[in-house]
Amino acid sequence: MTFVVPVVDISPYVTGTGDRAAVAAAMDAACREVGFVQVVGHGVDPALARGLGAAMDAFFALPPERKAAWRTAPEVNRGYSPPRSESLSLSLGVESASRMNDFFEAFNVGAAQSDYPHAPGLPQPDYAENTWPDVPGFRGAVEAWFAEAARVARALTRVFADALGLPVDFFDRMTGHSLDVLRMNNYALPPGSVELDGELTGMGEHTDYGIVTVLWADQVPGLQILAPDGGWRDVSPADGALLVNLGDVTTRLTNERWRSTLHRVKPPVVDGTVLRRRSAAFFHDGDVDAVVSVLPGCLAPGEDPKYLPVTVGEHVAAKLRGSRAGVVNTAADREAARVLAARG
Ligand SMILES: O=C(O)CCC(=O)C(=O)O
Numbered sequence: 001m002t003f004v005v006p007v008v009d010i011s012p013y014v015t016g017t018g019d020r021a022a023v024a025a026a027m028d029a030a031c032r033e034v035g036f037v038q039v040v041g042h043g044v045d046p047a048l049a050r051g052l053g054a055a056m057d058a059f060f061a062l063p064p065e066r067k068a069a070w071r072t073a074p075e076v077n078r079g080y081s082p083p084r085s086e087s088l089s090l091s092l093g094v095e096s097a098s099r100m101n102d103f104f105e106a107f108n109v110g111a112a113q114s115d116y117p118h119a120p121g122l123p124q125p126d127y128a129e130n131t132w133p134d135v136p137g138f139r140g141a142v143e144a145w146f147a148e149a150a151r152v153a154r155a156l157t158r159v160f161a162d163a164l165g166l167p168v169d170f171f172d173r174m175t176g177h178s179l180d181v182l183r184m185n186n187y188a189l190p191p192g193s194v195e196l197d198g199e200l201t202g203m204g205e206h207t208d209y210g211i212v213t214v215l216w217a218d219q220v221p222g223l224q225i226l227a228p229d230g231g232w233r234d235v236s237p238a239d240g241a242l243l244v245n246l247g248d249v250t251t252r253l254t255n256e257r258w259r260s261t262l263h264r265v266k267p268p269v270v271d272g273t274v275l276r277r278r279s280a281a282f283f284h285d286g287d288v289d290a291v292v293s294v295l296p297g298c299l300a301p302g303e304d305p306k307y308l309p310v311t312v313g314e315h316v317a318a319k320l321r322g323s324r325a326g327v328v329n330t331a332a333d334r335e336a337a338r339v340l341a342a343r344g
């Protein structure tokens with residue numbers, strides 16, 4: 001059964017008219033209870049999603065040896081990641097149940113130093129320049145989507161600020177040169193290329209790392225989230241909705257009033273092969289040098305912070321070393337405990 005993720009219409013924050021307080025209250029409830037939201041009223045032209053999908057289809061259809069030309073070193077979160085080159089569960093320090101890497105392939109683009117001329121000297125490779133495949137129309141379609149996803153992410157941080165009782169521009173002070181990355185995911189396996197057993201994992205269980213993720217996904221099933229009742233639930237976006245989920249930075253800021261919900265991807269197997277599925281996750285992570293510690297309003301009298309302060313850059317780098325370079329992250333014990341509890 002498909003689990004229904006709460007729907008929040010953010011149009012008052014996009015158009016400037018409407019009841020913002022009601023939106024902020026609905027967002028607070030969704031973030032406390034589920035940590036995943038279907039956002040409508042975001043104002044993104046559906047043609048841009050179609051363009052993104054077409055660009056992804058054109059790139060991922062290339063033969064593996066051509067796609068390999070856009071691989072980068074594991075520490076550079078850009079370009080092409082072939083199937084089985086990453087393991088998301090290692091981002092929070094847990095071996096995958098099958099000890100196999102995830103079978104998704106991806107193409108990553110991100111905000112580069114050249115996007116932030118007002119902030120010279122940003123560290124590399126955090127703000128690496130992008131590598132673009134020579135697929136006609138790819139760069140234009142992806143850049144158009146990236147800009148809109150970034151606009152929606154920034155609108156969401158205004159909703160979050162209101163929902164948390166902060167000044168509406170609170171997040172601006174930690175997102176002036178935000179580490180933003182779009183990961184375009186393709187879940188596909190050639191028929192007969194693998195043993196299809198129960199352990200096949202499109203993308204291993206993980207939490208996202210930053211402030212907020214804006215996720216476009218097609219409606220092929222496969223995305224599952226760890227629901228408040230402790231069970232994994234299938235999630236599929238309603239027509240036109242964008243899925244939005246919270247990352248670890250927000251969990252740390254709120255001392256777990258809001259959670260970075262665990263999720264994973266297991267596309268269905270039909271006629272001996274997996275049903276192809278696509279998604280594109282826009283990660284709005286915050287400035288590399290922003291220090292993440294609990295917001296004063298999120299600590300009750302006598303309550304202790306659950307996390308030590310960390311910079312966005314340190315936190316994201318430890319997670320990426322896990323997923324991209326296979327270096328088990330030992331600094332994510334609270335997220336790892338949730339995974340292990342779900343495995344029973
Ligand atoms: O494919 C999906 O729907 C989810 C992708 C995801 O969780 C990610 O890229 O972090």
Ligand SMILES: [Fe+2]
Nearest residue numbers: 207208263281
């Ligand atoms: Fe994710």
